[in-house]
Amino acid sequence: MSAMGIPDGLDAYRALSGGFAAPADDPARYPLARTIAEAELYISLQPCHVCRERALDTEGFDFDERAERVRLFRAVCGDCRALRRFWFRFPVEPVPTGDGHQRFGGPQASELLDPGEWMIVADDLLASVPADPRGLTAERAGQAWQDADAALAAVEEVLKFLGPGEDRIPPAAFRSAEGGEVWRTGAWRFERAWLDSQLEICRNTLAAYPRG
Numbered sequence: 001m002s003a004m005g006i007p008d009g010l011d012a013y014r015a016l017s018g019g020f021a022a023p024a025d026d027p028a029r030y031p032l033a034r035t036i037a038e039a040e041l042y043i044s045l046q047p048c049h050v051c052r053e054r055a056l057d058t059e060g061f062d063f064d065e066r067a068e069r070v071r072l073f074r075a076v077c078g079d080c081r082a083l084r085r086f087w088f089r090f091p092v093e094p095v096p097t098g099d100g101h102q103r104f105g106g107p108q109a110s111e112l113l114d115p116g117e118w119m120i121v122a123d124d125l126l127a128s129v130p131a132d133p134r135g136l137t138a139e140r141a142g143q144a145w146q147d148a149d150a151a152l153a154a155v156e157e158v159l160k161f162l163g164p165g166e167d168r169i170p171p172a173a174f175r176s177a178e179g180g181e182v183w184r185t186g187a188w189r190f191e192r193a194w195l196d197s198q199l200e201i202c203r204n205t206l207a208a209y210p211r212g
Contacts, residue, residue, distance in 0.1 A: 030087045040058045046088075055077050074086065107160065109160040118157040
């Protein structure tokens with residue numbers, strides 16, 4: 001508990017960011033978003049604090065006047081139109097993203113999402129990609145390429161939770177209820193061998209589509 005009576009930890013931040021007051025007086029305590037893409041993905045996965053639907057759309061961000069690397073993101077619920085704000089701090093050195101492929105972060109594991117949550121993202125994205133690109137419009141094929149590319153990036157994020165020489169991600173890495181449930185119902189999906197095979201599936205799916 002901080003001196004201002006604010007609970008510590010990411011779970012507390014998730015609850016408090018539903019309001020309109022900054023959740024911490026020390027910008028260093030804001031959760032780390034390695035890229036804008038990771039921050040926006042995190043926001044999209046949070047329930048609305050009014051209607052509880054996961055329908056938050058990011059409307060943009062501003063730099064926080066108290067700290068150079070802190071940004072304030074504005075979001076609105078697509079269902080009830082409630083407003084919400086999120087504060088994130090960003091790395092000193094930006095993550096390179098200039099090769100045209102989706103990148104959510106650098107070599108370090110995410111602090112915003114646990115491996116189970118990344119797996120949910122990868123599953124949802126791959127499920128949206130048609131098995132056969134033939135007969136698709138150019139627009140639909142381009143969207144499928146982007147979804148497959150993002151799914152590949154999400155699986156790469158899961159792999160970042162594996163330490164050197166580890167064959168499976170430890171249970172302690174699963175911090176969220178959703179991520180923990182994915183691990184409990186399919187712990188084998190977080191073994192290095194299976195994740196490597198999933199990477200290959202994503203790469204093959206991506207190669208079947210024209211670049212979006």
